[in-house]
Amino acid sequence: MDSFIYTSLPARVVFGVGTTASLPQEVHALGITKALVLATPQQVSEAQALADLLGDAAAGIFAEAEMHTPVDVTERALAAFAALGADGIVSIGGGSTVGLGKAIALRTDAPQVVLPTSYAGSEMTPLLGQTEGGKKTTLRSLKVLPETVIYDVNYTLTLPPRMTVTSGMNAIAHAVETLYAQEANPVLSLMAEDGIAKMTRALDRVLVAPSDIAARSDALYGAWLCAVCLGAGGVALHHKLCHVLGGSFNLPHAETHTIILPHALAYNAPEIPQAMAAMRRATGAEKPAKALFRIAQSAGVPTALKDLGMPQDGIARAVEITLENPYFNPRAFERDALLQLLENAWHGNEPDA
Structure with a gap:
């Protein structure tokens, strides 16, 4: 080890x-x-x-x-x-x-x-x-x-289903980045994988029965595991982009995380084979980024930055701010690739990873 x-x-x-x-x-x-x-x-x-x-x-x-x-x-x-x-x-x-x-x-x-x-x-x-x-x-x-x-x-129990999904996706993002952050370790990876699994499965159940105590308990437990990952682990491209978009364009926090997460995961996928294997186990899907996108899509929550009021001509500015102080990331911050990532997120294109 x-x-x-x-x-x-x-x-x-x-x-x-x-x-x-x-x-x-x-x-x-x-x-x-x-x-x-x-x-x-x-x-x-x-x-x-x-x-x-x-x-x-x-x-x-x-x-x-x-x-x-x-x-x-x-x-x-x-x-x-x-x-x-x-x-x-x-x-x-x-x-x-x-x-x-x-x-x-x-x-x-x-x-x-x-x-x-x-x-x-x-x-x-x-x-x-x-x-x-x-x-x-x-x-x-x-x-x-x-x-x-x-x-x-x-x-x-009274958290509306749509808000449940965006808040849950925000939580999942913490654990996803923990799997490949600079501070990644086997202890946090166990928590991250279990947190993602608990949350993704609970979201499906909550959408069907919003007041189900067992489903809500699993979701909250999963959220806690994901939060521990964020606190003790680290962040990378996904959180950097969300901080830039939220702070510079005043976009809603959870919705922005929901939209960006599948695209950031797809961006990093070629460089994180072990993390992608964990994501496949946790989501039960061969293409985890696509699976996360479809969770949001099936819940009817925004899957495109344009739906949050993000101006398309702000994409270049967002990339420039991102490059001013880049976070650690397993794949280098590439200007053209980041522009394409945000274009895909702005349009709401489904990732293929």
């Missing part, structure tokens, strides 16, 4: 159905006496329910989280955090809310408890992407890693 390095990241995970009830105890265990509860405007009612559950341990609610973690929103949240005398963070939601909590923790070192309501996976990573001046930058710091994550399957 080849040599490798595996780093296990510190985090407490509470997984199950109805686990939100443990929030007061988890907050107390971290020494939090006044928690600022974070959410998006769409999830303010869920935030209020958590504040009610916490009682005197809730400092207040800040429900202005936005996708791609704009710095100006973070500054407003920091002002609220200070004004309310908060000493900890409780985040409920998907990547937008979790990102805001991380941004506050980066600047205050406040402990965090996260209750995910999607499969985004940000809660298990020491990564933070922030947007300012039309560009998204990413940093890695243990200061942003949440101390406790409460996975409550109940929150995912």
